Amino acid sequence: MTNRDIAAIFDRIADLLEFQSANPFRVRAYRNGARKIGDLNEPLSATAESDGGLTSIDGIGKDLAEKIATLLKTGSLPMLDDLLADIPATVLAILRVPGLGPKRAAIIHNELGVNSLEELRKACESQQVRDLKGFGTKTEQTILKGIDIAAQADVRTKWAKADVVAQELLKHMQGIAGVRRMQMAGSYRRGRETVGDLDLLIDADDGGAAMTRFGEFPSVKEVIVRGGTKMSVRLDSGLQVDLRVVPERSFGAALQYFTGSKDHNVEIRSRAKQRGMKVNEWGVFKVEGEEETYLAGATEEEIYATLDLPWFPPEIREARREFELAEAGPLPKLIKLEDIRGDLHMHTNASDGKATLEEMAEAAIDRGLEYIAITDHSQRVSMANGLDGKRLLNQWKAVDKLNDQLAEITLLKGIECDILEAGGMDLxxxxxxxxxxxxxxxxxGQNQPREKITERILGALENPYVDIVAHPTGRLINRRERYEVDIEAVFAAAAKHKKMLELNANPARLDLDDVHCAAAKRHGVPIVISTDAHHTGGLDVMRYGILQARRAGLTANDVANTRTFAKFKKLLGE
DNA sequence: GCCGTTTTCGGCCCGACTGTTTTCAGTCG
Structure with missing residues (x-):
């Protein structure tokens, strides 16, 4: 039972409890527990053995600790089985319909016996839903529309794709009279690898003109809501975009609030409350009886300053460790794209890349890189025309020759060598x-059992000629789950053998993820952020990797390819 | 269900919008 399994079970329990209209704070306790477990860097089995035990985890009390222990020991949980006996698992899909929350979902299930999305559709179409207490024809229509959205809404939009929409939208919204400031907020601003929707914030006294322009954005399919200060639309792609208009003195407060994360905000507001203050999207207010006095709100900096907190880079606003860090002293200076000096994973047309060796080198020079490694696939990857020893040695001769010709950049003779299914290296x-x-x-062999894959990777880390393991979990966002691997053992082995681990900057990979990178840092393992470029334009994905690294709290010092080439070589032990 | 510099009970972030209501519950972010 992995941490992820247990976190998923707690989330499921939260869904089921919510469906039963249980105490919302109890529901939150399960969700919070699931999130804390997901953020954890060591296996729960290890935490259970440690000094403080499971209750040393913030948000895990006596009860949840016992449930975790039961899950670790038996692999199942009687409480979950009981819940599932009462509620068919399929009804949980109903909860995902936008506009249907736990209350109404439960009414539909209990009154009409609806157990699935299909039955829900039939109930709406036969106009049974509109007669339920608290429902009406409009709600019935909203649910019908929501069913279609729920069917496809499981997939969150990759950040890079959302970025294209965000930039187009910002351009579309330029030059509106009365608009003083404009900024994207939400998980997009926090640089999450995927985003659920986009949030646009506008500083203006009257939102009318901005809302009208917003509705004219070409890919808008429908307007979901439009009020005095808030408007939501759905785009052709299914992506929802929210617009909020606030006055100048509230822009910072609204930006802070809509950037989130939700948990970060809960912490902020709790802290305000303890000090006799209140924080909402309109500002920070001093509360004395019925009296509320505006204290701050025009900028994020002043919001945080009012609470004696530093301005947090959006990427770390996840209520993980940022408040702890702030109390310990100045926040770490997170890595920036400009810190990167080398790119150590790229392909050429010798294997499955599109560009020649020379073209990749030129493109790297154009991007100001000081060194790159040419790392085509090895022979096992026949589909990609992987290189055998002979072809590889020939390529290296060409690399040597090019190195002599190019003064601006240093090329490393590299290889992305497969770890074979049976273990051992491909060359x-x-x-x-x-x-x-x-x-x-x-x-x-990504479907092999956990022990086998772990053993293969640990074997590679023991090989004296291996420098790094690339995309260590193999996941492809929205397409392929990570393979089963004891990632803690990988971190420990990398530390022991003084190897590095990759953060692959390709927006579909971003592997290691933020939590893993933070764990690797704790183990003292240097991270290398690489583009894995397969064409010259592929070198530009570095910025996505930087966002992920920032979310992990990494500084330039934690990332090996921020070093000058001379210092990087020292890190390699040469 | 968790938690404690107003500690073992009584809190737990806050507001906009909609639809179905005659003053508010539900949902969402």
């Missing part, structure tokens, strides 16, 4: 020994 040691930079990757 002999005598070849790998001649490389400047050896990446080890799992591409095949």
């Amino acid at each position: 002999p040691d005598e070849v790998l020994a001649q490389a400047d930079w050896v990446i080890a990757s799992v591409h095949y």
Whole structure:
């Protein structure tokens, strides 16, 4: 039972309890517990053995600790089984319909016996829903529309794709009279690898003109709501975009609030409350009896300052460790794109890349890089025309030659060498020994059991010629789950053998993720952020990796390829 | 269900909008 399994079970319990209209704070306790477990860097089994035990985890009390212990021991939980005996698991899909919350979902289930999205659709179409107490024809229509959205709404939009929409929208909204400031907020601003929707915030006294322009954005499919200060639309792609208009003195408060995360805000507001203040999207207010006095709100900085907190970079506003960090002293200076000096994972047309060696080198020079590693696939990846030892040695001769010609950049002779299904490397040691930079990757046998995959990766880390393991969990966002691997063992082995681990900047990978990167840092393992470019434009994905690294709280010092080449070589132990 | 510099009970963030209501519950973010 992994941490992820247990977190998923707690989330499921929260759903089921919510459906039963249980105490909302009890529901929150389960959701909060699930999130804390998801953020945890060590396996719960290890925490259970440690000094403080499971209750040392913030948000895990006696009860949840016992449930975790039961899950670890038996793999199941009587309480969950009881809940599932009362509620068919399929009704949980009903909860995902926008506009249907736990209360109404429960009414529909109890009164009409609806157990699935399909039955819900039939109930709406036969106009049974409108006669329920608290429902009406409008609600029935909203639910019908929501069913279609729920059916496809499982997939969150990758950040890079949302970024394209965000930039188009900002451009579309330029030059509206009366608009003083404009900024995207939400999980997009926090740089999450995927976003659920987009939030646009506007500083203006009257939102009318902005809302009208907003509604004219070409890909708007429908307007969901439009009030005095708030408007929501759905785009053709299904992505929802929210617009909020606030006056100048509230812009910072609204930006802070709509950037989130939700849990970060809960913490902020709790802290305000303790000090006799109140924080909402309109500002920070001093509360004395019925009297509320505006204290701050025009900028985020003044909001935080009023609470004696530093301005937090949006990427770390997840209520993980940021408040702890703030109390310990100045916040760490998070890594920036400009800190990157090298790119150590890229392909050429020798394997499955599109550009030549020379073109990749030129493109890297254009982007101001000081060193790159050429790392085509090894022979096992036949589909990608992977290189055998002979072809590889020939490519390295070409690299040597090009290195002599190019003064601006240093090329490393590298290889992305497969870790074979049976274990061991895809190329002999005598070849790998001649490389400047050896990446080890799992591409095949991703469905093997956890022990086997872990053993393969640990074997690669023990190989003296391997420098780094690339995309260590193999996940592809929205497409493929990570393979089963004891990632803690990987961190420990990397630390022991003084190897590095990759944060692959490709927006579909971003693997290691933020939580893993933070764990790797704790183990003292250097992270390398790489583009894995397969064409010259692929070198531009570095910025997505930077966002992920910032979310992990990494500084330039934590990332090996921010070093000058000389210092990087020292890190390599050469 | 969790938690404690107003500690073991009584809190737990806050507001906009909609639809179905005659003053508010439900949902969402």
